[in-house]
Amino acid sequence: MFGPFASSRFALTLRRLRSRFGISAPRVAIRTHLPWYWRALSIVVLSGVSLALVGWIYDAGQRFAGFHQGASEHEIAEMRERIAKLESELEGTRKVANSSESRLRIESTSQERLTAQIRALEEENTRIKADLATFESLAGGQVGNAGLAISRLQIVPGGGGQYRYRLLLAQNGDKKDKEFNGMIQLVATVQQGKETVMMQFPAAGDPAASQYQVNFRYFRRLEGTFKVGAEDRVLRVEARLMQDGAVKASQSVVL
Numbered sequence: 001m002f003g004p005f006a007s008s009r010f011a012l013t014l015r016r017l018r019s020r021f022g023i024s025a026p027r028v029a030i031r032t033h034l035p036w037y038w039r040a041l042s043i044v045v046l047s048g049v050s051l052a053l054v055g056w057i058y059d060a061g062q063r064f065a066g067f068h069q070g071a072s073e074h075e076i077a078e079m080r081e082r083i084a085k086l087e088s089e090l091e092g093t094r095k096v097a098n099s100s101e102s103r104l105r106i107e108s109t110s111q112e113r114l115t116a117q118i119r120a121l122e123e124e125n126t127r128i129k130a131d132l133a134t135f136e137s138l139a140g141g142q143v144g145n146a147g148l149a150i151s152r153l154q155i156v157p158g159g160g161g162q163y164r165y166r167l168l169l170a171q172n173g174d175k176k177d178k179e180f181n182g183m184i185q186l187v188a189t190v191q192q193g194k195e196t197v198m199m200q201f202p203a204a205g206d207p208a209a210s211q212y213q214v215n216f217r218y219f220r221r222l223e224g225t226f227k228v229g230a231e232d233r234v235l236r237v238e239a240r241l242m243q244d245g246a247v248k249a250s251q252s253v254v255l
Contacts (some may be wrong), residue, residue: 130168147172148180148241150251155237157255161230167239167251170219181215182243189236190228196235201226214241 130152154166171180186201202209211224228234238252 002138021066043100047101103143150239150241150249153239153251153253155253155255156236158225159233161228161232163227163234163237164223164225165237165239166221166223168219168221169214169216169241169249171216179215179217181210181213182208182241182248184214184222185212185242186226187238187240188226188228188234191233191235192229192231199228 019057049208149170149172150167151170152166152168156164156166158164165186167184169180170186188199190197190199202212214220214222234255236254238250240247241249
């Protein structure tokens with residue numbers, strides 16, 4: 001449209017119609033109106049379906065990878081039950097072991113006590129036999145001139161130069177009803193290096209001399225200790241029964 005007609009009213013009206021209904025007309029969308037609650041319900045349904053789908057995909061992935069939470073929890077429960085059962089069995093075994101150990105310890109202690117008692121009884125039996133032989137010899141008159149005798153002299157070495165002595169004193173004859181009062185004297189032959197010396201117990205002025213004093217009527221068992229140098233060696237010991245400075249009876253033993 002050119003010329004005066006292009007600016008006419010008809011031309012303007014025609015251009016408006018073209019702009020509204022022609023190719024260049026604006027697009028119009030036709031939508032169906034839904035209430036808000038239907039929209040909310042559809043959103044909830046879609047969300048639930050999505051969550052279920054996600055859970056199924058996660059569970060399928062765990063199964064495909066060889067790990068399933070339900071199965072693992074079941075296995076863990078079984079393992080815990082097994083552990084509890086094993087701990088119970090272990091506790092019972094420990095109690096049985098402790099009971100057996102206590103019983104064995106008691107039996108071992110009882111056996112040691114019985115062994116010690118048997119050893120003590122054997123030693124006592126030997127001592128009684130020796131005493132009997134001594135008394136028989138005394139009854140047969142095998143005593144000294146004064147009716148006194150020393151028998152069963154024993155010297156037992158200990159550590160650090162210490163020695164223990166044991167002996168039996170007896171009185172027989174006419175003076176057996178009278179109490180004897182005197183002392184025991186020990187004379188030891190001691191090797192000190194390359195020299196041999198004589199040592200007397202108790203020594204002169206020994207404050208422990210009272211321990212060697214003896215008094216008895218029929219017989220008396222006597223024991224004690226004496227000590228020499230740690231490096232010295234006792235070769236021989238003579239026990240003397242002394243009264244008023246005189247030797248009434250004696251007995252010696254070689255180590």
